[in-house]
Every structure is written in structure tokens, then in C-alpha cells.
Amino acid sequence: QRESFDSFSRVDYVVNPIHRFTVSLSVFPQKLDFFNLNSFNPADTTANFHQRGWFLALNEQAAFKSGGLLQSSFSVKQFDANIFGNSAAPYRIAPEGNFGGWFDRQHRESRRYEWLEVYHFALRHWHGLHVFKTGLNFSHTTFNGSNTSDPVRVVRADDTTSQLIEFVGGGKLRRRQNEYSAFVQDKWSINGRVTLDLGLRFDRDQISGTNNFAPRFGFVFLPTASERTVVRGGVGLFYDKISLNSGSFEQYQNLRVTAFAPDGVTVADEPRLFRNTAPGGGLENPYSIAANVQVDHQLTERLLLRVGYEERHTRRDFFVEPVSHQASTASALLLQNSGRSRYCEFQTLARLRFQEGRNILLSYVRSEARGDLNDFNTYFGNLRHPVIRPNQFGKQQFDVPNRLLLWGDFGLPYDIVATPVFEWRGGFPFSFLDEAQNFVGPRNAGGRFPQLMTLDLLVTKGVKIPFRGKKYKGRVGVTIFNITNHWNPRDVQNNLASPQFGTFYNSPDRSFRTKFEFVKF
Template sequence: MARNTGNSRFSALALALVAAPVALMAQSSTTSAMTGVVRDPKGNPLAGATIRITSPSMIGGEKTTKSTENGSYRFSVLPPGRFRIVVEAPGMTTLTGNETLELGRTATLNWKFQNAASAVVEVISEAASLDSAPVGVTANYSTEQLASLPTERSLSGIMNLTPGVNANHAWGGDSRENAWMMDGINISDPQSNTQWIYPNPDWFSEIQVGGIGAPAEFGGFTGGFINGIIKRGGNDLAGNISGYYGDSKWEAVSTNSDPRFSAADRKPLPAKDWDMAVNVGGPILKDKLWYFGSFERKSSESTSIGAAAPVKRRDLLALMKLTWQATPNATLEGIYEYDFVGRERRNISSTTELDATNKQEAPNHSYGLTWTQAVGSDKVFTLKAFGYSGRNDQPGYNKEDYSLDTYDTFNGIEYYHNPTTVSYDYRARFTLSATFDLFRSGLFSANDSHAFRMGIERESITDEEVQRSPGGIGLMGYVDVDSNDNPAVFTDYFWTGGGWNIKEKATRTTAFIQDSWSVNDRLTLRPGLRFEQQQAHAYGQPTVWDTKTVAPRFGVTYALTADQKNLLKFHWGRFFSAYSASYIDRQYQSMLPPEVRYHWGTPASGYAPVQIDPTNYASWPMPVLNDPANPAYMTISSFAPTDPNAKQPYMDETTLSFEHRFDSPWTASATYIYRVNKDTLLKKDLAKDTGHWEDMSFWDYRHDPEGNTQVTMPVWQSSIPSDQHQWIVTNIPEAKRAFWSATLALTRQFQDGWSLNASYTRARRYGNSYKANGYDELFENPNNQINANGLLPGFDDNEFKLHGMYEFPWKMRVSGSFTYLSGNHYTPYGRFTDDQGVRYFPNVVPRGSEKYPSEHLLDFRVTQLLPVTATKNAELFVEVFNLLNTGTALAWNERMNTANYQLPSSVERGRRLRLGFRVNF
């Protein structure tokens, strides 16, 4: 917790006066709180003391309360920010202090009067954290911190700063198992549970990354969560204008050494990135009506190594928030937000022709209202409504022309003329919630206190998805040699159908209760309980998903020493996954039209393969439908109804941590996390398979880059025709996933011009299943269970993160961020087609036997501050990303029976510069 350094008056009271602030994770997802105990000079609880607080972030002016019979007091539902505190009692010296409240946390400030001659005493002390969430692996980032670090300007970039979180995989969870929140409300995509709204980080006064040891208010994730609190404005006009610019001319050539990439492939294509934003807030009526507004335009270009063109992305974002102090005890807030994401050449890669990419058009609107009502000093009601609706359309560039996939690459290209699929999606989410905060003291003993928070929430979502082949038909070719023994492309088959047409609605009803029970000055208990009911149905159909879950949580924090500098924390909790539209998106055959395959050739050839030029669409033989001479030879159906007795997937989490606070800005911690996933949803085949095992030989490019050797392994030849499977989506107990990590962290809060955060994490993610949303293919076929157990992807054995800042006397700041990742685990696999004409991809070695190269990322930023007045200044800065210019492969072809084995599809961008400015007023 950040602290104000105060002034020299501390020396006059060092022996007799203590104000000890601590943090409790029992507050709201959008606010903070302040609590504590007031004592007389003898250390006895003092009733009737007056506590006053003021803050630039708090509308309505000063707030006051009085201490209860046991000396305790509480201010609930406060905005995060810096507060001034004054404590008064008849006949006592007035005490004052400063505290910075952090999002989602409660600061405990205990005050002790003394007999002193001075009329006012300034109290200065350091903060400890008594919440259940370990400080070493969860983080709160202020606007000032984010503005000074060289990091990606996105929620995911901020999330990945946190120990144990990389590439949006949080503490063993999948990237689709996080909760993305804005003002405490879910902004995730209801289909995939990935991020739907991409806000400007400048919108937020503070961003919290958490999930470990989270109280009952938080749910809908088995990974982690990130939550940004939108700024409110203030009594003074304040804002900034900022700009960022990058150019591929300032980007180094990739150092990736794969010989299949030429020097031209490694050289960045011409590209420019820029980002311009205006953010301003202030009063319409002082202490009565505030506003905050933001407008941003940005454009970026990124090129996959070997691709013929960059992906061009453009964004437009606008937001307005009003805060009205409607009565002395009530506040109304309203927001409206618009964002647009557009991309050119989406999905391009080194094996994709320019015209075989997608164009993206994705507008979205969001809106919300929040009413907060205080009743006395111990009760607060909050009513909140929030919703969004938006589209994500990805058509092709050649309208309804057919696409071509050549199965393997021909002259380095596999996909031609149009994308294999086009999609047209719509999403909407609406949430209505009510929460009640209640503070009570002396319930079970004279000195205890309880901060209860209880709430109910109702959420509805709409998911519409259309994905199909352009023109309703897809073309498949293959690469072989022609009569002159030269590589050539031949026709193979075409298909109709496939894709999906999903329209569904879902609702969630939640109730929770959480208590932060301060038993005494050293022991805090946090029991909590969360209930949810999830229901879903397709348009015009009955409910097919209906689950009721109960998630208990329990945390304990014990101060091993009276000065609260040595803390032992324990937390156990059950966390259920958020509902995903994927749970029932194969419920009806109409949602997934069967894929029907026909031989592709010409009537003159009897529909036998013919040679084609894949780059000349006009020369391709057009598919012929309804020809008796060319009947369908295969039908593939993905129809998979959901088990009516299926349960909501969940994760049990146990954490244990020790934290030590030094007599300085330094804090050290050690944290152990264990998570195990249960009731995983997978697709299973109920049809009886009387097939057999047989040995299959695969060309082995893993050990022989020339592909002259083979490896032989048993594979399953299924007896079930492709259109006679009896799929079902259900919970399968044999699906296993577990995760553990141990983290050592050292933090130095900003003081004397510098700060530092360092962490080392050792982790393991293991089992046989890494998705819980019904799309893991583990039990679809025995081939998928070959070598299925082992180390799962999505983690690194060893992780080291370091970031910090130093400020020189001449107003120059230097900040840096270093990340070492030992490499994700992956599993080489082979591809073959079984007797039924279905492709399978069995693992040729135990899961997770191989690792990607380690990553060493060093980013750097230099900022020069140019003061104009006490409140106005300008900043000029330069950022250097990937200073070491590593060309590490982040993803590559893992199929070992192809010459493209380990051909990178994603490589760390070379060293690059970004220039920027910010004018603060």
C-alpha cells in the first residue's frame, strides 16, 4: 500500500503514538474502505471520537463518523485515492494523517492518543497488508505507475506484469478462464470468456490484477481477473493529451535463426504505429457534479515473420462519465462508452496468400448507472446496471468466391484466394446488481468487528455466431508431383455445410455474503459464500443448461508479531467457471450444419484429381452439385447435445503465504498456490467403436530435418463412420488438470526517487486436459489419448520478473521491465487420416516433453519531465522494447511429419523504438 512520507513532526511522538494501517480484501470491486480502532493514551478503546476524512477523489466534501463503544470505526464504499484523516476527542491532542486507499482493499488505521502539548500531531507510519490475497502475486497499478513503465497499452499487457501470469494464462488457468472487468462489471465475451471491450488504460484511476485468495464477491473465473476503476473527475480541471508513435524503420531485423526464413522474411515490412488520446475531468458544479471524458484514436501494424503484408489495426474509443452527489448521502454515476476495432489482413501468416485473409469490423456500445446510498455511518446500499452490445464481423476480400486449402504448402503457401471461413457475430450482456455493506462491532466479543458485504446480481447474455465457407463451399487440394516430377497442386475434394449458426441466450443469478471478521489486532477471519444459478437456451428452445453452485471461501490472516510486520496468510476457496456459450453451442443439428464432402474434379475426368494453378482462381474447375456421377462420399457431423445432468466446471484453490515488512519501503513474501480443476466439460463419443489398433509410420522431421527416416507407433482405426458418432458434452472424471506454484517476491514502494519489484516463480501445470469448456478433444477418439498425460502448455517452469523506476534530480525518469521465461511446454504430434477419412493428431511423445526456447525480454523507458507550473507539465519519452533484440519463436508448427516442423508462426518482434509525449494539466 502506498504511503505519504509526511513530515518531521513524527519524531515528537515516536515513543507513544502509533497509527498502523493494514489492508483487508473485503471491500467492493469498485471502491475502497477505511476502518480501525481509536484508543486513549492508556491503550483502552475510546468511544465517541470523531474521525474526519477528505480526498480530491471523493465528491461531496468532508465525511465524518464516530468511534463505537469498542473504539472501532469504518468508512465504507470510498473511491480509491489519497485521503487526509483527522481524529479528534475532547481533551485529547488532535491526530492527523494521510493514506492512499487502493481499489478493492480496506485500509485499517488504528489511532492512539497521547498527552502532548501540541494541538495537532501528524501521524506517519508504514503499511502492512492483512488481506487474504498474497501481496507477492496480486497487484494494484495506479495511473502514475502505468504511465511510467514501458508496457503495452492494454489490459492484457498490464495483467502480464504480474507474477504467475503470462500470455493471459493466470496461475494455471487457460487464457479463456479469466474475468475482464470495468468498474467491477464483466466485459468478457460470453462465447469465449476472452476480452470483448478493449479500453484505454488512461480511463482508469487504478487497475487491480487478482484472483488468488479472492473473496465471495468475485466469481466467474478459474484463472485470474483484472478490474479497472474509471476516473470520476474532481473539483479541479485536470487531464492530459498524449501521443505515441513507432515506425518499422526503428525496428531491428529479426534474429530468429530458422534457415527457412530468408533475409527478406526477417526484415520488418514498412509499418507505422500511432496512438493519440485526450482525457479530461473536472467539475460542472463543485462538490456536486463531476465529469470525466476520453477520446482516443490509434493505428497499429504488425507482421508475422514471413508474411506478405502486415495486419493493420485501427481503433476508436470514446467515453464519458458523470458523477452526481444527489444528496449528502447518495451518489449517482453514469457512463457511456463506444469502441471500434477494425483490422485489415487478419489471420495472415507466412503460409497465407493476401486474399485468403479476413477483414474485421467490430463496433460496440456500453452504458451504465450506479446509485450509492449511505445510511448512517455503518450501512451502504449500491445499485448498479451495466450493459454492452456489439458486433464482430470478419468477411473475406473476394466476396463469395471459394477458398482453397492445399493441405500442405506449395511454394510456401497453403491458403489461397479467400479465407477458409467468414464470420458474423453479435454479443450483448446486461447486468443488474444490488449490494449491501454493513459494519458491526462487538458481536462475539468486546473487541471484535465485522465488515459484512452481501449482494445479489442478475446477468443476461446474448450470443449470435455465424461461421461458414465463402459461397457455402470450401475447396481442398493436395500437393504432389506432376508428370515431370515437379511439385504441383491437384484437386482433392470440396465440401458444403460445416461451420455454425448459433443463437442462444443465458442468464446468471448470483447471491453472496462475505465477512471480514477482525477477532483482535492480530487475527482476521474471512468466511464467505457464493451461490450461482446459470441457465441457457437456444432461441425458441427450452432451457438445456441449468446448474446451481455453491462456492465457499475462507481466509485467515495472523500477525506473528504485534507490530504486524510478519504475517501468515491462508486461504481456501472454490471458484466456478463463468458460463460459456460453448457449453450448448452444439445442442441442435441446426446449429452445426453437417459438412458434406464430394470429389473435386471435372465431369470429363470423372471427378478424378486434376492439376490446377492455385494462384489463378478463374482456371479452377468449379464444384458440381447434384450430379449423380459424383455423390457425397463423406458426411461429418459435429452435432453434440449437452448432458442434461452436466455440472458447472470448477477449481479448488489453496494458498499459503508469509509476508515480512521491513522498517523501510521494502516488503518480502513467499507464496505457495495449489489449484485443481474438477467437473471438466469435454466431448465424448457414446457410439460403440469396434475398431482396432495398428502400427502407423510417420516421417520423422523431428530428428531428421530431411525427412528420410520414420517413426512407427500404434494408432486407432475407428469403425464408426463420420456421420454416425453419438457425441455428447459432459463431465468426465478422468479429465485431470492441476497446478502449483511457489513465488518469492521483493517489493520496494516508490520512495527517495526509486522503486523496484522483483519476483521468481517456480511452477507446474500437469494433467491430460487443459480446456474445461467442452472443446477439449481428449475423449473424442482413442488417438487423442495417446501420450495424453504429462505437462500441459500455458506455463513456464521458471519465471523471473523485474521492473522498477529511478527519478533523477533533473526530473528525468528511467524505468525498465525484464522478464525471463524458461519456455512453454509442447508436444510433437503426427497427422494421419484413418479408415473413415477423418484426420487425427496423436502425440508421438508424452505430453509436454518438449519446450519452446526461453524468453529474455528487456524493455526500457526514459522520460523527461518539463514543469510549466505547479499543476501543469509536459513529458517527453522514448521507449525501447526488446532491447536485447531476441528473435525467440513463440509458436511454431508442432507436427513432426511435415517439412514445416518447428517452422515459427509467431516470433518475438525485434528491438524497436516508440516515441511519445504527454501534456498534463
């Protein structure tokens, strides 16, 4: 159940021929009730997510007689969030599903101040045309909140307790962060057929305390004089920010896990306290090395063909790893800063222009996504998972080897536009579990969901709305989802102890949604 409101306002003021000033304000409150509702989480067991937020930006632009352009901006963003359950009943995880009330409560208040200066130099001629740009950025972010959880019971098929998971500590969270960055960029047009994009970025933040330099290179090449073929590509190093949630890891509640014998009463292993432990040498920024190449060929005036390849390797990502020692007090939940992931895709695309501004596009993507699977957000994000098993490296949950998309927009009489979208793709992978919620075999290797096939359609009509002597343009319409009512399940019973093991559930039926766009000219 969703309730949201989005508002964006902007005021532009031309101070003089050189200076222009802009103020923009957006507000975006949202309520998502029962937002993890599915076949295994009844309404009373789900969580609610309520957010409040606003964004204010002041921008000033100065154009100089020399041809230079200075853009200055200052912004403030406030984002608050609350996550809470719908029932006070104890939370239980069973082979058949989850029962009771949601166990976790979160409250977050965050604010970010940011100042940005970007200077565009006048055009320079030296062995071609150079467009130089440089910038400085400073931001200050504060985060305050709490994350507290009630005990969780993992029960077997006969309803006896397998594990009791308790959360120890106050769960009060607080972190501040200063971030600094600078960049230089040169777009160098050597001639009409070769353009290079050269850049270097510097980043430093308060949590890691390290200086990170990231070079980047891109190119555009026209191999023939006809200019009907364009080759694009690039490679670069990209550093990620360290989230304040990761930086607050040791402030979260610690897990205390008690294992029980088959009778569900006798303690099989004394309670083990897993203390949240961050890397001893401090946190380092995750980084990615990404590269891509793409070839576009204008086969006819109306038909464009594209072939492309992209690959991205991520290192120093964050994941959690439970470590048990013989002494129960020496166990730990480690925040590891050595996570790896790899994503690659091969894409082909055809675009047919059959009306002015109207296109039909057909795309096929072959891809692979692998990485460490105990990523931080799975266990400490909005929807916390209380059962933490050893990390594995394998297929990501969003790994889809094959995907086909066909979409377009058709202009019809009476200012009607029809936009159909057809999608076919392979199913997402899933794991096998036993009744104690342990993974059986490699994770995400148990099987895949059935192939997804869906046809959606958006139809809108232009309208003019009179108001105070003026007419304002807008569009009204309707969206139809899954027109063919194809079986596209979103849930699977993957617990070997369930009589329904291997059954798929929760396919969305055909549905309708109205749409209204209001545009002031």
C-alpha cells in the first residue's frame, strides 16, 4: 500500500546579462505500508516504511566576456525514515514462511550540505579543439538514529525451536562525514573523426582518510568519411562513497545466538555473542574498474544498429561474515572490506524511426553478475535479515543471462500516443534452505524462476485545461500491465522441509493504473 507526494518548484531570475540565479525546492514524503508483503509474509508480519524529505538548491551562473562560465551551487537535503511492524507478536521463521510481527524498528534522520563550483574554460585550439572543465566539491553529512530489534525464533517443521536470535545493545546510531572532491576534464576534438575525453578525479572523505585519484578515458571514432558508423568506448576508475550505515557498524546491536536440540528445549550450544567488529585498519573506499565499447551503424536513414560490450569489476566492497570460536564470548560478526563482484554484458539493439520523433526499439542483452553474497545492505538495510550464514561467492540475485526488450511509441490521431513494452527474460536464481535456514549447496544455484514474459501498454491523450484565462497542457491516460496475464511468479518455496517445496507463487494479474501529467508552459 503506497501513498506518496512529490512536489518540485523552481524560480529563475536573470540578474543581468552576465548573472543568472535559480532556486529550486522539492518535497517527497512517502508511505509504504506492508512493503515486504508476499506469499511468505502475511500482512501482520510485514514492515511499514515511512519517509519524509526535502531538497533545497541555490544555483548561480556567471558568463564572462572571455568565454568562461562559472556555475556555483549550494544545496541542503533532509531525509528521515521510520521502519516499524504491524504486530507485537514474536517473530518466527519457519519452513512454511514467517509469522508474528516484524522484529526490527529503525529511525533515521540525515541531512547533507553540499557546495559545488564548476568552471568551464573558453574554447582552446591546440592540435584540435579543447573544452576544459574543472570543479571543486565539499559536502557535510550528519546521520542520527536508532535500530533496535526484538528476539527472533527459527523453528523447525514440527514447530520446535532450532535457534533463538537476540539483539544486545542500545542500537543508537550517530555518524558525521566530510567529503572533498575535485576534477579536471578535457574534451579534445582532434579532428572531425576523433574525439578524446580525458579526466582525473580526486576524492577524500573523513571515514577512510585516504586520498583517491581516479583517471578516466573515453573516445569517439568515426572510421569512415560517411559518418554512418560511430565507435564509442571508455575505461575508468570509480571510487564509491562509504555509507554512514557502514561507518556506524559497531554501533548496531550485537547478535546473541542460542542453538537448541531437536526437542526445542534443551540448549545444544551455549549462547554465542557475535560482536560487531569493523576492520582494524579502518575502512577503505570500494572502487570499480569499468570499461565499455559500442559500435553504432546507421544502416538506412530510418534504421540504426548497435552492438556493445560492458564490463565492471568491483573491489573492497562491504559484506558481513559471522565467525564462531570455541569460546562463545570470542565470536564476532566481521564487517569485511574485501568484497568482490563482476558484471559483464553484451548488447545488441536496433532502432527504427517510422514517424518524426517516434521510434521502435528492439534490444537483446546477454549478461552475467557474480559477487560476494553477504552484502551489507541485505543484513543491515531497510529490510534486515536476522539469519546470517557464512559468506559465499556466486551468482548475484539479479543475475539474468538473457533479456529481450521491444518497445516504442506510436503517434495516433487526436493527440493520442500509445507506448507498448514487451519484455522476455530468464528467471532470477534462488537457493535451497533446510529447516534450520541453512543454505543447502551453493547459494543461488538451486534453480531459477520461470521465464518472465510481459506486455504492458501506456495510452495517453493530450488535453488543454483552462485556468484563470490561460490554457495549460497536460496528458491523461491509462497503463495496462501484463495484458496477456502471463504467469510470472515472484515467490518460490525453497525450503526442503516444506511439503510445498518447489512451488512458485504470487504472479501479478493484469492491472490498470491511471496517469496524469501537468505541464506549464
